[in-house]
Amino acid sequence: MSDTCTILVLDDEPIVGERLKSLLLKEGHLVEVYTDPLKAVGRMEEQEFDIVISDIRMREMDGIQVMKHVFQKSKKTKVILITGYATLELARESLTKGAFDFIAKPFKSKEIRTTINRAVEALKGNT
Amino acid sequence: MKILAALDSSRDNSYILKEVARLAANTWADVTLLGIEPESVSAQQPPFTKMDRRTEDHPLVTSLRQGRSLFLKHFGDDGSPYTHTTVTSELVEVERGLWEDLQVCRGSIKRLNSRLRPGNPGRAILDEARHSPCDLIVVANSSAAGGPELTKYVKKVILDADTSVWMVAESKTPHxxxxxxxxxxxxxxxxxxxxxxxxxxxxxxxxxxxxxxxxxxxxxxxxxxxxxxxxxxxxxxxxxxxxxxxxxxxxxxxxxxxxxxxxxxxxxxxxxxxxxxxxxxxxxxxxxxxxxxxx
Missing domain, CATH: 3.40.50.620 (HUPs)
Structure with a gap:
């Protein structure tokens, strides 16, 4: 596969989604941003994404549930969970349930960029 | 999240390491432990040289390695994001103009770096934060021990850092x-x-x-x-x-x-x-x- 990925970003705080969109577009990826988990899950029913970046704590549906939906549709999608309210249990649960990475807020652009690059390599089967 | 924690070789770092490890355990942050030394202490010690880097002889090296062990101990063997599972080859400059291809063990999920910056501690912390931008710098509360020099470098970091600074106190958990x-x-x-x-x-x-x-x-x-x-x-x-x-x-x-x-x-x-x-x-x-x- 090429280094250009389809990425779905889901965070109920619009400012986070916009920030990630701008960063990922600059990296040459195709990006869709959602603030509503139900709409995001609906969109994932229509299209398989290479990478899904999701907030964990959201009102309608949490990030772990979103991840379950992702894996029902596509096992190879890499899910990166982000959270502003991290706990040890949450971090462990995320990873044991198959998240590719777990990132706590605040984070710098470079951290997301590095994780996305690792995910791209993993999708190419290099790691 | 990326955390830079300054470990002062002249004092007990156990409480700062405990708090950094707690935060890192929750957030699975990339962590850099930075060994620093107050100038009054460094004057009484032999200057750190490249010859010291493979031995435990120099107090700065001992302190940093103890700090790393204490930090990792918090996580135990099971489920640590810093467990060394990935071996990579990295070229490291061992002497000026001489590079060695070293096998380096990295954490499987998150990075734990241990670094030394001898010399002026305030400048060392700020230089490291500029070299590897982080989201949080952690320093020890200077009032608990150590005297005016400690206060001076902590104050410099608090006032001059571009990023957030957490001055950790050896006290009860804040409610x-x-x-x-x-x-x-x-x-x-x-x-x-x-x-x-x-x-x-x-x-x-x-x-x-x-x-x-x-x-x-x-x-x-x-x-x-x-x-x-x-x-x-x-x-x-x-x-x-x-x-x-x-x-x-x-x-x-x-x-x-x-x-x-x-x-x-x-x-x-x-x-x-x-x-x-x-x-x-x-x-x-x-x-x-x-x-x-x-x-």
Whole structure:
């Protein structure tokens, strides 16, 4: 596969989604941003994404549930969970349930960029 | 999240490592442990050279390696994001102009770096933060031990860092986080850092808004309501109180006792207008307090 990925970003705080969109577009990826988990899950029913970046704590549906939906549709999608309210249990649960990475807020652009690059390599089967 | 924790070779680092490890365990942060030495100590020690890097003979090396072990001990063998599972080849400059291809073990999920920067400790911390940008610098509370020199370097980091600084105190877990926030320009990373601290300590959150002759209490109220709404949407109950600018120093010094005091001191912060550098001295002198400078 090429280094250009389809990425779905889901965070109920619009400012986070916009920030990630701008960063990922600059990296040459195709990006869709959602603030509503139900709409995001609906969109994932229509299209398989290479990478899904999701907030964990959201009102309608949490990030772990979103991840379950992702894996029902596509096992190879890499899910990166982000959270502003991290706990040890949450971090462990995320990873044991198959998240590719777990990132706590605040984070710098470079951290997301590095994780996305690792995910791209993993999708190419290099790691 | 990326954390830079400064480990002072002249003192016990166990409590700062405990708090950094707690935060790192929750957030699975990339962590850099930075070995530093106050100049008064370094004058009594042999200067650190490249010859010392493979031995435990130099106190700076011993201190750093002990710090790393203590940090990792917090995680145990099971489920640590820093477990060494990935071996990579990295070229490391061992002497000027001489590179060695070393097999380096990295954490399987997150990075734990141990680094040394001998020399002026304040400059060492700021240089490292510039070299590897992080989200939070962690330093020890200078008032607990160590004297004026420690205070000087902690103060330099607090005042000059571009990023948030957490001065950790050897004290009981804070039950309340008192956040003095500029209502207009509080950065998103600052709000997020407060969230992580509230979660880490299961603490109550109190937000102090600043009023002055130039800023109407009604305007502050309105803006504080936006911050409270932000926290309410994230299921965090926040109490609000308004503080007159001229009383800020007294309020902050009192709030620092037994609580975690968080001060928004970004470049656009109004607080810096009311909160003079000398007040930082006073805060550093308050025993048993933790201080979080937000940027």
């Amino acid at each position: 309340r986080i008192v956040a003095c926030l500029d209502h207009d320009n509080v950065s998103q990373p600052s709000l997020e850092l407060i969230n992580q601290m509230v979660t880490l300590y299961s603490a109550d959150l109190e937000i102090a808004g600043l009023t002055s002759k130039d800023v109407l209490a009604g305007d502050v109220d309105h803006r504080m309501a936006e911050i409270v709404k932000y926290y309410a949407e994230n299921q965090i109950k926040a109490l609000v109180r308004l503080v007159e600018g001229s009383r800020l120093e007294t309020f902050a010094t009192q709030a620092a006792h037994g609580n975690l005091l968080a001060l928004w001191m970004g470049k656009k912060s109004l607080l810096s207008r009311f909160f003079h550098p000398r007040a930082v001295d006073k805060l550093l002198g308050v025993a048993e307090s933790s201080l979080l400078i937000l940027r």
